Amino acid sequence: MELRFNPLIGEWIMISTVRESRPWQPSSACPFDPGNEETGIGWSYLILPNRYPMLVPSPPRNSRTPGFKSRRSFGYCKVVVESPNHSLIDLHLMSLDELTNVLLGVRREVSDMEGQGFVKYVYFFRNKGREIGVSLTHPHSQIYALPYVPLRVRLEARNMRRYMKRRGSCMLCDELKAEAGSERLIYINDGFAIIKPYYSMWPYEIHVIPRRHVQKLTQLTDDEVRLMADSLRASTYMLDSVLGRDMPYVMAVHQAPVKFHESFHLHVEFYPMLRDAGKMKYAAGVEWGLWTFTYDSSPEAKAAELRRSCASARDLVGR
Numbered sequence: 131m132e133l134r135f136n137p138l139i140g141e142w143i144m145i146s147t148v149r150e151s152r153p154w155q156p157s158s159a160c161p162f163d164p165g166n167e168e169t170g171i172g173w174s175y176l177i178l179p180n181r182y183p184m185l186v187p188s189p190p191r192n193s194r195t196p197g198f199k200s201r202r203s204f205g206y207c208k209v210v211v212e213s214p215n216h217s218l219i220d221l222h223l224m225s226l227d228e229l230t231n232v233l234l235g236v237r238r239e240v241s242d243m244e245g246q247g248f249v250k251y252v253y254f255f256r257n258k259g260r261e262i263g264v265s266l267t268h269p270h271s272q273i274y275a276l277p278y279v280p281l282r283v284r285l286e287a288r289n290m291r292r293y294m295k296r297r298g299s300c301m302l303c304d305e306l307k308a309e310a311g312s313e314r315l316i317y318i319n320d321g322f323a324i325i326k327p328y329y330s331m332w333p334y335e336i337h338v339i340p341r342r343h344v345q346k347l348t349q350l351t352d353d354e355v356r357l358m359a360d361s362l363r364a365s366t367y368m369l370d371s372v373l374g375r376d377m378p379y380v381m382a383v384h385q386a387p388v389k390f391h392e393s394f395h396l397h398v399e400f401y402p403m404l405r406d407a408g409k410m411k412y413a414a415g416v417e418w419g420l421w422t423f424t425y426d427s428s429p430e431a432k433a434a435e436l437r438r439s440c441a442s443a444r445d446l447v448g449r
């Protein structure tokens with residue numbers, strides 16, 4: 131287990147051979163069901179150490195190979211088991227109270243992790259669907275506490291910092307102003323807006339953006355955490371209904387690094403993996419080889435579809 135540096139792109143790779151032994155889509159005996167050795171009973175959600183981690187608080191020594199750079203895998207990998215209900219398909223099928231409690235737990239966990247000196251970045255994310263390779267279908271998300279700030283976040287932070295320096299305002303606060311009442315504004319509550327980004331990369335990509343200028347999860351008030359839960363439920367509701375089938379996706383929470391600059395604006399990105407009910411949107415030659423995305427439709431056309439499926443989510447709100 132170690133981190134190796136790719137000097138071509140300037141990013142670390144997490145290497146861990148224990149990952150090979152993790153269970154792969156077991157058909158019986160789910161390790162996250164209540165009543166197991168690790169889970170016990172009487173809980174509504176659990177935050178457990180990942181049994182097959184990429185990062186640990188006391189990692190082994192790293193290899194030393196002349197000409198290359200490596201370092202020890204300091205960090206944490208935790209699994210958030212969101213519900214005791216194994217067959218719950220997505221977040222909107224939890225009540226607002228249930229999801230709020232999970233997110234309050236995540237906020238506490240993130241705060242604890244950020245208190246450890248070796249933690250430079252805390253990433254909260256959710257993989258959903260066999261298509262994107264979840265190894266266990268029991269509803270869960272994950273938290274990785276990293277000993278470095280990952281490339282994508284470094285890029286976003288740099289761009290938001292430059293934007294603020296040049297224009298004296300925040301990039302995403304300005305985006306929210308520009309999108310007020312627009313065709314790409316899909317949903318809004320008192321704390322969060324769901325936007326179909328003008329610059330979408332994935333066909334049904336949506337961003338969930340706090341309306342207050344905050345950098346990190348730990349800065350959200352209890353009320354804002356509840357409003358975040360509401361907006362995440364609206365997000366998964368619309369993604370799971372827009373194509374008449376449930377949507378595999380990655381949910382990525384982009385918060386600022388532990389040592390942050392005030393220009394960063396917290397946001398959640400959803401990368402849904404389908405372009406229509408029967409077709410995956412694959413990241414292929416252009417996407418992987420260049421990190422340039424090709425968009426087969428228009429974000430505005432997809433926004434209209436999402437707005438239609440979101441309209442039927444209205445009665446979900448507040449429940």
Ligand code: UDP
Nearest residue numbers: 152161179180181182209257263264265266
């Ligand atoms: N896992 C665990 N305890 C177990 C079985 C699995 O902590 O008894 C972890 C496993 O290592 C994996 C996670 O649960 O990281 C399930 O995550 P997911 O399927 O979303 O994606 P993965 O992390 O496997 O890519």
Ligand code: ZN
Nearest residue numbers: 300303343395
């Ligand atoms: Zn802002």
Ligand code: FE
Nearest residue numbers: 286384397399
């Ligand atoms: Fe982002």
